[in-house]
Amino acid sequence: MAQQLEPITRMVSQLARLPGIGQKSAQRLAYHIIGMPQEDVRELAAALYQGRKAIRYCDECGNYATGSLCSICGDERRRNGQICVVRDPRDVAAIERMHDFHGLYHVLHGTLSPMDGIGPDDIRIKELLARLQDTSVTEVILATNPDIEGEATATYIARLIKPTGILVTRIAHGVPVGSDLEYADEITLAKAIEGRREM
């Protein structure tokens, strides 16, 4: 029987390495791409490779950037004394979509995870402490994920910063807006009650 052509096999195996794309979808995508005008495939391939090449990390905060500083660190108006600490650049994008935070970020590029051998030196904690030498920083908001590793990382960083006298805060845990109390898990609910505020 005729084997699948090597260029198709190669295309399928490359596509199947992407998250959420199994062997079947990769096959379907490959056939679609082979049916696309060559110029369109060139644009797709260029967007991936040139895009990857164009993106680097901001020298200051670790967010995605095209130059040495990201657009946020490069914006003088964002220097309001607040630094929001997050795990990765996607979290910066999520918080930016909210249009409500006007300070700077610090991207850790990971969270502490002793089980996976990820310690304080493997994420950008040193870099954060170095930034705090700047006396204009008044508050560090710890916005790591509300999971075990995110909490441990926040606790660890809080302990390091406390002695400097800079205000350290943690984002609130509680029931998501628009959700149904009935379906909230107990820990979230307990946190929501614990964090209650006078109205």
Add this chain to the structure above:
Amino acid sequence: MAQQLEPITRMVSQLARLPGIGQKSAQRLAYHIIGMPQEDVRELAAALYQGRKAIRYCDECGNYATGSLCSICGDERRRNGQICVVRDPRDVAAIERMHDFHGLYHVLHGTLSPMDGIGPDDIRIKELLARLQDTSVTEVILATNPDIEGEATATYIARLIKPTGILVTRIAHGVPVGSDLEYADEITLAKAIEGRREM
């Protein structure tokens, strides 16, 4: 607020053009690709573009090929007098996976669809008729899909070939092996009974 970087936006919009990849998955894929080593992204992009560039259609049957003839048309042992007519190269791949057909193929690259303005001249029917001038052809097996357009195309081609005296056959319709009669639709069931064979 900070806009998403242009290279990321471009990556997302290119990925979102692929079938089955919505805006959200495209975003997720783009972030994953940005996190990949640059060399791996180069390999992915090259597999897509070089792969697309390397694939052409077989001059004889219209199947995918890397040279002027596909591996099947280039194999003398496949010239057993049978030509199996299919809609597209994926159907060739499907039949080849069965390891049971040893003849040649003819890929129409479409099916007749008056509603979409696709007539006999828009698919490779002329090319099929030309191949039938070769006196070694003894049977044309019509393996277009068992749907309205596939049936219409098969009927149309059968009518053209009949006068040449070459045997024209149509693949059987019936209940799929391993399926459950209870869940077969009525038309399939009717076709299965109509096409019953003595045991």
